[in-house]
Amino acid sequence: MNTLRYATPVLSSLCLAAAAAGQDLDLSEQRVPIHSAEADPVGGAYGIWAAGSNYKTSFHGAMTFVPFCGRGVDENRTLSWRTESVRVGEVELTSGIRGMRPVGDYRFEYDLGGVVEAYDVRAEGLEQTFVISRRPAAGGDLVVTGAIEGNVTATNREAMHGAVLFADATGNGVIGYGAATAFDALGNTVPVTTAVADGRIELRLAGSWLEQAVFPVVVDPLLSNQLFDVGNDAKDVDVYRDGEQLASNVWVVYSVYASATDVDIYVRRFLDGFSGPGATVFSDLTTTWNAQHGQLAGLGGSGAGKVITVFERDFASGDRRVRWHTHRKNDATLSTGASSVPWQSGTSEWRPDVGGTKSSVPGTVALLVFQREPVSPFAETSNSQVVGLKIDTAISSNGAPVGSVFEFAGSTTDEERPAVNQVSEGGIAFSWLVAWQSHNNLASGKWDVVAQRIAGAFGSNGNARHVAYGSYHEVAPAVAGANGRYVVTYGLRQPLTSKPSSDLATHIAAQRLDWGHGDVNGIRPHAESIVYSGGQNQQQNGAVGFDLETESHWVLTYARTTSGSERLLASKIGYDGLETERRAAYDVPGFQPAPGGVCY
Numbered sequence: 219m220n221t222l223r224y225a226t227p228v229l230s231s232l233c234l235a236a237a238a239a240g241q242d243l244d245l246s247e248q249r250v251p252i253h254s255a256e257a258d259p260v261g262g263a264y265g266i267w268a269a270g271s272n273y274k275t276s277f278h279g280a281m282t283f284v285p286f287c288g289r290g291v292d293e294n295r296t297l298s299w300r301t302e303s304v305r306v307g308e309v310e311l312t313s314g315i316r317g318m319r320p321v322g323d324y325r326f327e328y329d330l331g332g333v334v335e336a337y338d339v340r341a342e343g344l345e346q347t348f349v350i351s352r353r354p355a356a357g358g359d360l361v362v363t364g365a366i367e368g369n370v371t372a373t374n375r376e377a378m379h380g381a382v383l384f385a386d387a388t389g390n391g392v393i394g395y396g397a398a399t400a401f402d403a404l405g406n407t408v409p410v411t412t413a414v415a416d417g418r419i420e421l422r423l424a425g426s427w428l429e430q431a432v433f434p435v436v437v438d439p440l441l442s443n444q445l446f447d448v449g450n451d452a453k454d455v456d457v458y459r460d461g462e463q464l465a466s467n468v469w470v471v472y473s474v475y476a477s478a479t480d481v482d483i484y485v486r487r488f489l490d491g492f493s494g495p496g497a498t499v500f501s502d503l504t505t506t507w508n509a510q511h512g513q514l515a516g517l518g519g520s521g522a523g524k525v526i527t528v529f530e531r532d533f534a535s536g537d538r539r540v541r542w543h544t545h546r547k548n549d550a551t552l553s554t555g556a557s558s559v560p561w562q563s564g565t566s567e568w569r570p571d572v573g574g575t576k577s578s579v580p581g582t583v584a585l586l587v588f589q590r591e592p593v594s595p596f597a598e599t600s601n602s603q604v605v606g607l608k609i610d611t612a613i614s615s616n617g618a619p620v621g622s623v624f625e626f627a628g629s630t631t632d633e634e635r636p637a638v639n640q641v642s643e644g645g646i647a648f649s650w651l652v653a654w655q656s657h658n659n660l661a662s663g664k665w666d667v668v669a670q671r672i673a674g675a676f677g678s679n680g681n682a683r684h685v686a687y688g689s690y691h692e693v694a695p696a697v698a699g700a701n702g703r704y705v706v707t708y709g710l711r712q713p714l715t716s717k718p719s720s721d722l723a724t725h726i727a728a729q730r731l732d733w734g735h736g737d738v739n740g741i742r743p744h745a746e747s748i749v750y751s752g753g754q755n756q757q758q759n760g761a762v763g764f765d766l767e768t769e770s771h772w773v774l775t776y777a778r779t780t781s782g783s784e785r786l787l788a789s790k791i792g793y794d795g796l797e798t799e800r801r802a803a804y805d806v807p808g809f810q811p812a813p814g815g816v817c818y
Contacts, residue, residue, distance in 0.1 A: 223531070245271050248271045250498045254554070255502075265504050268339040268503075270341050273441075280298045281328075281346075282564075284480075291477040291478060294369075294505065295369060295370050298345070306361075307359070308356065310328040312332060314383060321336075331349055332354070339803075343441055343442030349435050350433065360423040360425070362420070381395060381412075383395075393443065397439070398652050401435070401674050406431065450709075454471070455814030457471075457814070460516055460577045460815045463547060466488065470496075473509065476505075485499050500527060502556070506643055507534070508532040517584055518582060537595055539561065542586065544615075560622065565591060565592055569635060571586075572640075579644035582610050582612035583620060587637070589602050599632075605624060606626065607624070612800055627656060633654055637696050638697065639651050646676060649674060651699065651704045651731070652697070655667055655693050665717070669697070685706050688727075690723075693709045693721050698764040704731045705728055707774045709726060710725040710728055712755070723759065724755055725750065728762075728772075750776060758777045761815045773791075784810060785805045789801075
């Protein structure tokens with residue numbers, strides 16, 4: 219079973235919150251319908267894809283099966299099937315591929331003339347069938363021969379009824395080809411033998427049974443992922459909860475590793491409390507590029523409102539670009555549209571985040587922030603910039619930019635890891651708060667967290683200001699709040715003798731900021747609060763969520779990564795930025811915590 223861990227506040231009757239214990243988000247019944255998507259301007263064609271709970275499969279050429287093996291595997295394990303022959307006795311039933319088409323959401327068919335080769339996408343595996351509609355003119359055994367391509371192999375064997383295991387170059391069994399069975403129109407069944415010889419599979423059905431069968435006849439094996447336990451293969455988890463919507467109001471985005479070099483993104487909707495299997499409303503599954511670092515925000519009410527997902531695509535060319543997808547809140551079906559940020563030549567884009575508005579207030583404009591590198595292909599440089607782009611989700615089907623990409627700081631500093639509050643107050647006069655870490659690139663310098671108020675549809679922006687003035691490196695900020703009341707959380711890292719690239723820290727800190735719409739500068743009404751202290755540079759800051767009902771509490775997530783005592787933690791902090799409660803959201807030996815999204 220592939221599982222994600224989540225930590226979410228539980229709302230009481232007083233609308234106060236306490237962090238709940240982490241639970242398994244069950245993905246065992248997950249399926250993604252057969253779909254395609256528009257070509258990417260950098261990566262090219264997307265292809266035709268679908269997925270089960272622990273595999274994905276493509277149909278834009280020969281069927282290709284890709285099990286999710288996790289980030290511990292260096293490259294994808296793949297198996298492609300190409301039917302060479304289907305014959306009865308000496309009579310060939312195929313005449314080449316006459317057509318290929320999806321039939322409904324989860325079935326794909328190749329019309330081979332006298333035979334239909336079909337695939338049904340099931341949660342636990344891909345069911346392959348060969349359908350012979352009419353009795354062949356000749357007699358004899360029915361023999362299906364398929365050529366296997368890819369980087370997995372099976373041991374040669376004589377014909378027998380039983381499954382075939384395909385292994386990778388290390389000898390690990392990764393793909394199962396199930397024991398085949400045939401059945402006729404009356405439901406009569408018979409075992410089918412499977413032989414393996416030099417990269418080919420031969421399925422054989424006895425002619426004596428075929429003579430008595432009532433057509434159509436179906437031959438039915440199953441492809442499955444044999445590497446079921448792939449460990450903690452999900453990352454980049456974010457969550458958005460719509461407090462106004464009654465059904466499927468919790469949205470989760472995450473990325474899954476098919477291998478260390480192939481990462482896919484999913485957006486799924488759940489009922490409150492994550493009950494039920496959920497529904498996939500967006501996915502980016504192609505092997506042509508990686509999709510990761512997804513973040514969510516909502517805009518407007520449950521009718522005309524939308525949820526925007528921002529994410530990063532990494533291409534084989536070395537380029538990195540930020541993309542976005544918008545989805546109507548009243549739509550629980552899959553859609554695959556993705557739009558591109560206006561690209562500045564010679565740059566790379568990554569680490570996106572997005573801010574929206576309260577669901578109880580009409581609104582259509584989101585704020586996208588991301589990190590831009592002054593090189594292409596991608597490389598992380600010491601002159602990164604934090605930039606932003608406003609997107610009006612009401613323009614066209616997927617939204618469009620409002621104005622141009624704008625910079626938050628000059629080119630003489632290194633600006634990294636931007637964050638924006640997920641939910642602003644919305645309306646006519648409102649703002650977002652953006653935070654990032656900044657370094658002046660001097661040997662004596664340090665990372666400082668900087669924040670700036672960005673006006674929504676109307677008004678001017680505030681000045682950029684330091685969030686704190688401590689003696690530690692301040693890294694990996696997160697921010698939440700609305701109506702001028704914010705908390706910025708970040709890690710405090712030591713020592714100051716170098717410029718670190720890691721986001722691991724010795725302490726997790728929180729700083730309250732008051733910054734009203736229209737104010738040029740924000741103020742710090744309370745001192746910096748140390749929420750958690752641990753071993754040197756072994757803590758990782760996560761996300762922070764704001765209680766929009768009381769406007770007086772926040773919940774933040776963070777992780778202790780110390781080997782042997784790893785923990786995923788959540789703290790509730792009050793109006794003064796001080797911790798009022800702490801819970802271990804997940805505390806299991808050997809679990810590698812990666813703090814994700816949190817919301818009220």
